[in-house]
Amino acid sequence: MLPVVTTSFTPLASLLGGVLIGISTVMLMGLLGRIAGISGITLGALGSASDWGWRLAFLAGIIGAPLAVELVGGTVESTVSTNLVGMAVAGLLVGFGTGLGSGCTSGHGVCGLARLSPRSAAAVGVFMVTAVATVIVLRHAEIF
Amino acid sequence: MRLLTGFLSGLVFGVGLVISGMSNPAKVLNFLDILGPWDPSLAFVMGGASVTAFIGYRLAWRRPQPVFNPSFAVPTNRRIDAPLLLGAAIFGIGWGIGGFCPGPALTAIPLLAPGTLVFVPAMLIGLFLGTRSREAAARHATA
Structure with missing residues (x-):
């Protein structure tokens, strides 16, 4: 678990970033007719999906993004825990959960809510609750 | 294109x-x-x-x-079933431990933080296993 690092409230940058994520989501639907779910795109790119080409290209774009931001003079902040065992466990749980639950923050969160899907709304409600509960237990366990 | x-x-x-x-x-x-x-x-x-x-x-x-x-x-499936809810719950726990969901973890790769470089391969292994479990549960449900 990452020690508490204070971060500043950035409503405008976060709103702008969110709108960009939304625009990307609409590009995929309008041009390719596909859902912008990152776990699903990743699985299809590395697995046996017949249309793996655009998926792999999407992954190249998402991985290249910080380099593009730095290229135009922006800074990229990412403070990651150095507890490698914890990060391995976290990665396994995130991968397993999104595989079993058919989606993550993007597929269920952004695309699913935009489609008004009851399945996605249920998934978002559940993962928000367990994520908040996990952070509270790990950071504030002494209150229990 | x-x-x-x-x-x-x-x-x-x-x-x-x-x-x-x-x-x-x-x-x-x-x-x-x-x-x-x-x-x-x-x-x-x-x-x-x-x-x-x-x-x-x-x-x-x-x-x-x-x-x-x-x-x-x-997606046409509208059924709220056990794999969906269990999967979402497990995903949330992992998200709360690491602070990464799949997209941001991939985007953070070129920054080369050791935690990210451990998280991403573990996530891919988990994604394969979780998808297999979902397919197995679906076969079990229709059998």
Whole structure:
């Protein structure tokens, strides 16, 4: 678990970033007719999906993004825990959960809510609750 | 054109993750920590993305088909079942431990933080296993 690092409230940058994520989501639907779910795109790119080409290209774009931001003079902040065992466990749980639950923050969160899907709304409600509960237990366990 | 569309969509998505702060686990954990140094920024990410997608989807669906493909592929399953809820619960726990969900973890790869480089391969292994479990559960349910 990452020690508490204070971060500043950035409503405008976060709103702008969110709108960009939304625009990307609409590009995929309008041009390719596909859902912008990152776990699903990743699985299809590395697995046996017949249309793996655009998926792999999407992954190249998402991985290249910080380099593009730095290229135009922006800074990229990412403070990651150095507890490698914890990060391995976290990665396994995130991968397993999104595989079993058919989606993550993007597929269920952004695309699913935009489609008004009851399945996605249920998934978002559940993962928000367990994520908040996990952070509270790990950071504030002494209150229990 | 499909490859170019895929690449540009991924790039815009990733730049959105970077600008919004979503690719910074410290910010994600502070968003989830409603009893600590709460940083509500990420509510603006989710709000901005969902509202943009909600409006844009309806514009996109006015066309009979997408520009570069013969048809729209939208999930039709509306059943809220055990794999969905269990999977979402497990995902949330992992998100709360590491502060990464799949997109931001991929975007953070070139920054080469050791935690990210451990997280991503573990996530891919988990994704394969979780998908297999879902398929096995579906076979069991229909058998």
